[in-house]
Amino acid sequence: MTSDAVTLIRADHRIMADLLDQLRDPTGDRAPLLDQLAARLIAHGRAEEQEIYPAIVAVAPAETDEVELGIAEHRETERKLRVLQSLNPAAAEFMPALRDLTDTVRQHVEEEEVSVLPELARLFAATDLGELGAAYDRRRRAELRARGVDDEMAEALRERG
Ligand SMILES: [Fe+2]
Numbered sequence: 001m002t003s004d005a006v007t008l009i010r011a012d013h014r015i016m017a018d019l020l021d022q023l024r025d026p027t028g029d030r031a032p033l034l035d036q037l038a039a040r041l042i043a044h045g046r047a048e049e050q051e052i053y054p055a056i057v058a059v060a061p062a063e064t065d066e067v068e069l070g071i072a073e074h075r076e077t078e079r080k081l082r083v084l085q086s087l088n089p090a091a092a093e094f095m096p097a098l099r100d101l102t103d104t105v106r107q108h109v110e111e112e113e114v115s116v117l118p119e120l121a122r123l124f125a126a127t128d129l130g131e132l133g134a135a136y137d138r139r140r141r142a143e144l145r146a147r148g149v150d151d152e153m154a155e156a157l158r159e160r161g
Pocket residue numbers: 045048070074108112
């Protein structure tokens with residue numbers, strides 16, 4: 001399934017929010033959830049950085065600061081993810097670290113959905129958004145495969161949502 005870049009990115013945001021939510025359950029099997037979350041956060045960020053952000057800057061150089069902020073927030077997210085991965089899920093530090101990561105991801109996603117994605121939709125015609133979406137999805141899937149994650153769960157969630 002391919003779709004436009006805005007739809008695909010929003011769908012990924014929902015999947016990551018869902019995984020962050022599931023990780024709060026202390027009775028859940030957190031290790032595989034955390035592996036899924038880590039792979040998806042990294043794959044999503046890299047696909048945005050390689051396919052989406054440069055396309056925005058190419059047609060709207062005034063967006064450079066916004067895009068650079070987005071990249072810095074991806075690095076911050078990855079740093080907080082590594083902190084979380086270093087902790088035993090049963091340890092007292094796990095929940096505060098999960099909240100910290102969740103806040104950072106939530107804030108970044110909100111900025112993208114309120115500002116970056118509407119700008120993307122404004123800058124590109126529907127056919128170009130479709131091509132950007134396909135490029136984004138190829139890159140994201142390649143990054144996921146490199147981390148041993150297949151995308152069936154994402155497809156299932158998209159079909160459900
Ligand atoms: Fe992002």
